[in-house]
Amino acid sequence: MDRPYVITVSSEKGGVGKTTLATNLAIYLKALNEELPVTLFSFDNHFTVDRMFRIGRRRGKGDIGDLFAGQPATDLVEIGEYGxxxxxxxxxxxxIRERLTAVDALARLLAASPLGGVVIIDTRPDLDMFTRNALYAADRVIVPVKDAPSLENCRHLYQFFDQQGLSRRPLRLLPCLIDSRIHYQGPFRDTYQLLKAYAxxxxxxxxxxxxxxxxxVESLNTNPEGKIYPVITHGRSTEVHLQFTHLARQVYLGMRxxxxxxxxxxxxxMSRQEQSRDAAFLARRQTLQPDCLLCDRPLASAEAIGPAGYYAETSDGRLAGFLEESCFTxxxxxxxxxxxREIGPTDPLRDLFRESAQRSCFVLRRAPHTRNFxxxxxxxxxFDEEGxxxxxxxxxxxxxPAGLSQLVTTALGNEExxxxxxxxxxxxVSSDFPEEILYDEQHGRLRQLAGRIAAQLKEN
Ligand SMILES: Nc1ncnc2c1ncn2[C@@H]1O[C@H](COP(=O)(O)OP(=O)(O)OP(=O)(O)O)[C@@H](O)[C@H]1O
Ligand SMILES: [Mg+2]
Structure with a gap:
């Protein structure tokens, strides 16, 4: 699959020209190679991208928030101005930011989509979870710096790459909003030379x-039409036009x-993780006790699991298996x-128990203070869901000899x-799909719960 080259424009400092850079770079890259698919999106809430690129009043099928809800990127893209x-x-x-905990969520979503070409991401002026996601996915990070404070802020971006164990190679600074009228005495003649030396x-x-x-260029987003014009069409006479042309070529060659x-x-x-998840699932699947832990009825054959109502596992992981719903109840x-009295299949008590068992779990163990034989x-x-x-x-x-006694002996008995x-x-467990509990995510949660329970039982 043709996966895109991701360019993230990021700086913790506001107003350094990130959005101007991201939007114009998209247009200049497209101008350089018409065949190259260029996709742009922003985690900012200014809607500059939409105002600059939307053709007419047409609205798409969703927005960047929907990408995180699982909608494919290819369904969300809208064909905009300038190609x-x-x-x-x-x-x-x-x-969405509040719920976003994984730093690789965006990278995974983009890696699974056949967007191709270049993806340019404009970020907010802070290192929030969206910015982190955009940095994590990037082949190239362009960091606009306009003065000494914005340059000092770059430290955090480098730290992020180091913390994630990522190579610092994608990171590149770009002096922006440089006022050519300012000159200094000494070796660094202007702001550009000075910032470069600092960097x-x-x-x-x-x-x-x-x-x-x-x-x-500053005037391009303030006009009676309420539009935002790009440099390529409305600022061709400026030096910025040449600078963007040069920048786009540099970025393009870097990509090539x-x-x-x-x-x-x-x-x-992702594939490696999937394989190891599959292997862990299989290992759990293979070590399962084949029969109901209470009644010896076959529940886990090589082909299928069920009909099971509960899953049981010892805290030392030595024994794991399923229990029939009615057996356990x-x-x-x-x-x-x-x-x-007999608790028949239609007894309301039984329904009540089944219902409440959804939100709790059970533990069997030697009663506290009864170590003596x-x-x-x-x-x-x-225990409740929180443990x-x-x-x-x-x-x-x-x-x-059978039933609970057998379960206690096999699960909790020692050699003596x-x-x-x-x-x-x-x-x-879900009666439709009991083996779900053996998947990494669900099983991991169960182990966490076991850990919390173990901590409490220790206190007893
Ligand atoms: N080359 C330039 N020359 C003059 N003005 C510019 C230039 N680039 C950007 N600006 C202006 O500077 C201001 C900030 O630019 P921009 O919105 O691109 O910065 P930003 O880093 O995205 O800001 P924020 O952090 O708020 O998202 C805007 O008014 C923009 O028009
Ligand atoms: Mg911006």
Whole structure:
């Protein structure tokens, strides 16, 4: 699949020319090679991209927020002016930002989409989760700097790359909004020379050249039509036009020279993770007890799992298997709730239990303070979804050979025939798809819950 080359424009400093750079670079790249698909989007809430590129009043099928909700990027792009396609900006970004915890979410979404060409991302003037995502996905990061403070801020971008274990290679500074009228005495004759020297001194790499401050360019987004005009059409007489032409060529050649796309690396990493997830699932699947842990009815064959209502795993991971729904319910009522009568399949108590079990889990273990062989009792706990204890009951060890007694012996018994220190965590599973609990994400959550429960049981 042809994955795009991602260019992220980022700086924590506001008003350094990020959006002007991102939008115009898109147009100049397109002008350089008409065949090259150029896609642009912004995590800013100024809607400059939309105002500059939208043709007429046409509205697309969604916006950049929808990309994070799983809508394919190719469905969201809108064909815009100057041959540049764009994903519309979003009003919902602050809500999405709160939920966005993965730094590689955008990279994964883009790696899975056949956009091709170049993707240019305009970011907000801070290192929020969207900016981090855009940096993580980038083959090239252009950091506009216009003065010493904006140059100092670059430190955080470099730190981000270091923290993520990413190469610093994509990062390039670009002096922007340079006022050519300012001259200094001494070796650094103007702001450009001075910023470049500062950057080199700090080990930051710069793109060649700079973007000058031009009153004409500044005027391009203030006009009676309420439009934003690009430099290529309305600022051709300025030096900025030549500077953008030069910049686009530099970026284009940089892209041509790059052997491997960042998104290809991300894709390979995704495949590796998928393989290891599959392997972990298979390993869990293969070590499952084949029968219901309470009644010996086959539940987990090589082909299928079910019909199971609960999954049980010991805290030391030695034993794992499924339980039939009715088997577990009846055991709990009989041994722990002391119900003498039969709890039939249509009994409302049973429904109630099944229902409440969705939001809790159960634990079996040796009752606290009964380490001594003759004293040993069995404790039955119910915990809520957060892992907080809801109820606890201790009973004498069951005597009959099958059922609960068998489960306790296989799951909790040690070599001396006593109950060990481990516990058995029992959790409700979806009856349609019980093996879901063996997937990394769900199983990881269960292990986390087991960890929280273990911490509490230790205190007992
Ligand atoms: N080369 C230039 N010459 C003159 N003015 C410019 C130039 N580039 C940008 N500007 C002006 O500077 C202001 C800030 O530019 P821009 O919006 O691109 O910065 P930004 O970094 O995206 O800002 P923010 O951090 O708020 O998103 C705008 O008014 C813009 O018109
Ligand atoms: Mg901006």
């Amino acid at each position: 540049v396609q764009f994903i519309p900006s979003s009003h919902q970004l602050s809500e 080199i001194n700090r080990g930051y790499r710069c793109l060649e050249g700079f973007i000058a401050k031009s009153p004409k 020279e790059e052997r491997e796309r960042r998104l290809d690396q991300v894709h390979q990493e 009846e055991t709990v009522f009989r041994h722990f709730y002391g119900t003498r 003759y004293q040993q009792q069995l404790s039955f706990y119910r 907080l204890e809801v109820s606890h009951k201790a009973i004498d060890l069951p005597r009959e 025939g006593r109950l060990g220190d481990q516990f058995l965590l029992i959790s409700r």
